[in-house]
Amino acid sequence: MSSDGPVYIITGGAGFIGSSLVATLQRDEPDAQLYVIDDFSTGSYANIVEACDRLRAGVFRGIVMADPVGELNLQPAIMGMKPKAVFHLAAITDTLVTDERKMISVNSEPFEEIVDACLESDVPLVYASSAAVYGSPDTRSAFTEDLGGRPNNVYGFSKWLMDVTAQRAIDEAGDGAHVVGLRYFNVFGPGEARKGRMASMVYHLTQQMLRGERPRLFEHGHHERDQVFVDDIVSGTIAASKRGAESGIYNLGSGKATSFNDIAQAVNTGLGTSLEVEYIPMPDEMVSTYQHFTQADLTNTTRALSWEPGHDPMESMVSYARMLAEAGRRVTTN
Numbered sequence: 478m479s480s481d482g483p484v485y486i487i488t489g490g491a492g493f494i495g496s497s498l499v500a501t502l503q504r505d506e507p508d509a510q511l512y513v514i515d516d517f518s519t520g521s522y523a524n525i526v527e528a529c530d531r532l533r534a535g536v537f538r539g540i541v542m543a544d545p546v547g548e549l550n551l552q553p554a555i556m557g558m559k560p561k562a563v564f565h566l567a568a569i570t571d572t573l574v575t576d577e578r579k580m581i582s583v584n585s586e587p588f589e590e591i592v593d594a595c596l597e598s599d600v601p602l603v604y605a606s607s608a609a610v611y612g613s614p615d616t617r618s619a620f621t622e623d624l625g626g627r628p629n630n631v632y633g634f635s636k637w638l639m640d641v642t643a644q645r646a647i648d649e650a651g652d653g654a655h656v657v658g659l660r661y662f663n664v665f666g667p668g669e670a671r672k673g674r675m676a677s678m679v680y681h682l683t684q685q686m687l688r689g690e691r692p693r694l695f696e697h698g699h700h701e702r703d704q705v706f707v708d709d710i711v712s713g714t715i716a717a718s719k720r721g722a723e724s725g726i727y728n729l730g731s732g733k734a735t736s737f738n739d740i741a742q743a744v745n746t747g748l749g750t751s752l753e754v755e756y757i758p759m760p761d762e763m764v765s766t767y768q769h770f771t772q773a774d775l776t777n778t779t780r781a782l783s784w785e786p787g788h789d790p791m792e793s794m795v796s797y798a799r800m801l802a803e804a805g806r807r808v809t810t811n
């Protein structure tokens with residue numbers, strides 16, 4: 478790491494998406510000085526090591542601060558170091574957490590200070606919002622950003638509060654702002670294993686099927702979600718930090734809705750199996766809050782960020798399932 482290369486601050490950089498972001502930044506800008514802030518509540522340094530290997534970024538040469546974002550005073554660091562960009566991904570990512578006080582105090586509250594510091598120092602800020610801010614709108618068409626604001630879980634509340642803060646800052650700062658919120662849809666890909674039960678459906682179905690079990694889906698597998706490969710999320714996140722990207726809050730997904738039956742089919746193809754789906758009823762208490770359908774409308778995203786997804790979700794699921802099988806075989810033979 479050279480001492481005069483561009484500085485990047487990445488919160489949540491030891492997590493699933495953050496580690497691939499960190500590795501991509503280091504690969505593409507080898508002289509960059511990377512500061513990862515992560516409290517390791519769900520992340521691991523091993524994610525960074527593995528992402529650097531996978532993306533051929535060399536050994537990680539950045540700095541890691543193992544503190545919760547809310548306990549750090551980030552303002553002087555941002556104002557003093559003048560990073561080329563701040564990427565804020567740190568969050569409680571367990572969507573089943575129901576403690577609103579905890580979720581909001583970790584995810585939403587520290588955000589205001591980060592926004593203020595970036596605006597005052599003229600530093601581009603990109604943060605991770607989520608498709609959870611949409612809740613379950615009554616539509617089977619791609620979600621446009623204006624549909625946000627009816628989240629139906631505590632995690633979604635916390636992300637919506639961040640969007641409100643960001644939008645207010647953008648409106649107040651006008652042309653002077655570079656603040657981009659990205660509503661990630663269902664992300665899958667290498668680096669998610671340590672998320673445990675919060676890893677993607679593609680990951681969990683692959684593990685079930687690798688054990689020879691039939692894939693289990695809620696009746697009758699017709700739910701559809703926008704599944705997006707992690708490398709597309711990373712390229713979109715970096716695009717949002719570039720000069721020329723327009724401030725605002727945008728969807729980041731594949732733009733395609735994939736049915737759960739199709740996910741099981743992709744995994745079967747990847748593993749070379751033909752395991753039949755076993756359908757199970759959805760518990761009554763889940764029906765009203767479950768996202769039965771999600772799809773990102775990417776019209777604003779492609780215009781404002783000059784970015785578009787580079788991976789077809791079905792093809793990526795096939796190769797990802799194959800990759801997970803290969804990794805499992807390596808573990809068993811070693």
Ligand SMILES: NC(=O)c1ccc[n+]([C@@H]2O[C@H](COP(=O)([O-])OP(=O)(O)OC[C@H]3O[C@@H](n4cnc5c(N)ncnc54)[C@H](O)[C@@H]3O)[C@@H](O)[C@H]2O)c1
Pocket residue numbers: 488489490491492493494495514515516517518519520521544545546547565566567568569570583605606607608660661662663664665672
């Ligand atoms: N994976 C998805 O499908 C998805 C979808 C929508 C939004 N997102 C958002 O993307 C971001 C990254 O998610 P991920 O899937 O990589 O999950 P992750 O849990 O792997 O990553 C989150 C990282 O933040 C760290 N962290 C948590 N609280 C922290 C705190 N207070 N201070 C510092 N570090 C903290 C964790 O240790 C972890 O490394 C999150 O903001 C998440 O809400 C993810």
